[in-house]
Amino acid sequence: MSFHIAFKRIHIIIFSISFLILFTAKQVFEEKTFINLPNNFFSKKVALTFDDGPHPYYTEKIIDILSKYNIKATFFLVGKQIEKYPKIFKLLLDNKNYKIGNHTYSHKNLTKLSSLEIYNELFKAQNLMFSLGDNNQNIISYFRPPGGHYDYKVTQIAEKIGLKMVLWSVFTNDHLENITKKDLLDSIDKLCVGDKEIILLHSGSQATLDALEDIIKLLKNKGYIFVNVDEILNETDFSS
Numbered sequence: 154m155s156f157h158i159a160f161k162r163i164h165i166i167i168f169s170i171s172f173l174i175l176f177t178a179k180q181v182f183e184e185k186t187f188i189n190l191p192n193n194f195f196s197k198k199v200a201l202t203f204d205d206g207p208h209p210y211y212t213e214k215i216i217d218i219l220s221k222y223n224i225k226a227t228f229f230l231v232g233k234q235i236e237k238y239p240k241i242f243k244l245l246l247d248n249k250n251y252k253i254g255n256h257t258y259s260h261k262n263l264t265k266l267s268s269l270e271i272y273n274e275l276f277k278a279q280n281l282m283f284s285l286g287d288n289n290q291n292i293i294s295y296f297r298p299p300g301g302h303y304d305y306k307v308t309q310i311a312e313k314i315g316l317k318m319v320l321w322s323v324f325t326n327d328h329l330e331n332i333t334k335k336d337l338l339d340s341i342d343k344l345c346v347g348d349k350e351i352i353l354l355h356s357g358s359q360a361t362l363d364a365l366e367d368i369i370k371l372l373k374n375k376g377y378i379f380v381n382v383d384e385i386l387n388e389t390d391f392s393s
């Protein structure tokens with residue numbers, strides 16, 4: 154055997170071993186990595202959240218637009234509003250695309266209240282939501298404090314009731330009176346850049362209603378898929 158042929162054989166052996174290693178590694182990678190992960194694990198996710206409802210007209214119009222695009226969303230509702238508009242509450246509760254969170258009973262700044270008052274604000278709203286529906290699986294164990302005001306006392310009392318706090322990652326200012334559709338779209342475009350975003354919107358805002366279809370299109374173009382807030386919270390901490 155000449156030196157040249159032996160050298161060629163070594164090459165073939167090395168090539169075969171490399172191929173075998175790569176092939177095995179690929180199989181292991183596929184088996185270990187892909188079998189146990191949900192389809193959308195690597196997708197960018199966004200949760201649209203609507204506070205302060207239910208509202209007549211606005212909440213129903215929001216539902217119409219979300220339904221048109223089959224979009225998931227989360228509503229942080231106020232107990233007093235639920236008492237006034239129980240039918241709209243039921244519309245949200247009975248839709249599999251929506252999750253419902255607690256935004257207190259009367260939308261007060263929780264940091265200005267006594268422990269008992271904080272407890273009542275959270276417990277009364279949670280109790281009301283559970284008492285009105287037969288299908289309670291869309292009610293999540295999360296609350297959002299009105300105005301984003303919270304302190305240690307608030308979170309401790311909430312924890313006793315079994316509620317975790319959720320804030321947001323994208324603040325749109327859609328509650329301001331003279332905000333325009335363009336302002337809203339620009340701020341969402343600028344601020345929505347991460348892999349997981351929670352957008353704060355309000356159910357009674359005309360600008361939000363006017364912009365909602367374009368917000369959905371913008372986020373789709375940016376590569377986001379729409380999820381409920383708890384799906385993002387299971388993966389990331391948005392409580393501070």
Ligand SMILES: [Zn+2]
Binds near residue numbers: 204205256260299300
């Ligand atoms: Zn609010």
